[in-house]
Amino acid sequence: xxxxxxxxxGLLLAISGALAWLLLEPAFGQALALRLLIGACSLALVxxxxxxxxxxxxxxxxxxxxxxxxxxxxxxxxxxIIWLAAQATLLWLLRSLYRHDSVFIAGADALLMVLAVGAxxxxxxxxxxxxxxxxxxxxxxxxxxxxxxxPAASPPTTSDPFETAWRCAxxxxxxxxxx
Numbered sequence: 001x002x003x004x005x006x007x008x009x010g011l012l013l014a015i016s017g018a019l020a021w022l023l024l025e026p027a028f029g030q031a032l033a034l035r036l037l038i039g040a041c042s043l044a045l046v047x048x049x050x051x052x053x054x055x056x057x058x059x060x061x062x063x064x065x066x067x068x069x070x071x072x073x074x075x076x077x078x079x080x081i082i083w084l085a086a087q088a089t090l091l092w093l094l095r096s097l098y099r100h101d102s103v104f105i106a107g108a109d110a111l112l113m114v115l116a117v118g119a120x121x122x123x124x125x126x127x128x129x130x131x132x133x134x135x136x137x138x139x140x141x142x143x144x145x146x147x148x149x150x151p152a153a154s155p156p157t158t159s160d161p162f163e164t165a166w167r168c169a170x171x172x173x174x175x176x177x178x179x
Contacts, residue, residue, distance in 0.1 A: 003145050010138025018131035039070050042087035053098040099149040116140035
């Protein structure tokens with residue numbers, strides 16, 4: 001996935017979010033509409049992360065984690081900034097698990113996510129524009145693609161199922177020992 005494609009996705013998501021706001025806010029009120037919008041944008045980002053990640057396992061568990069987090073947020077109904085921080089943290093955790101092999105790179109990604117949420121909050125406070133708020137959030141968080149990531153899995157060199165399983169287990173053990 002390239003930076004340009006991720007930026008285009010972020011721009012489309014910001015435009016879609018701003019248009020959805022025009023429909024949701026009169027129908028549900030400002031507070032619920034904002035929470036629905038944060039949840040929908042988060043789901044889109046989680047889905048994009050899962051479909052573009054080089055790691056192909058545990059996708060259902062990641063979607064279940066998003067669903068549990070969102071249900072918990074709806075149940076306890078904290079402030080909108082807590083919603084944004086919780087959803088951003090989940091996205092960062094997924095990126096750390098699926099894309100990063102190093103704790104330092106995951107930490108840099110966490111710093112980038114904090115900067116993205118901070119930029120979105122500052123934009124919201126100064127411009128009162130939902131489109132610019134979403135765009136600044138997606139613009140800054142898209143820079144995570146510039147961080148070194150996990151290489152794509154190479155195809156097995158043999159057709160023996162035992163040898164393939166052995167290589168997969170060995171690779172998993174190496175990944176666990178790096179962390």
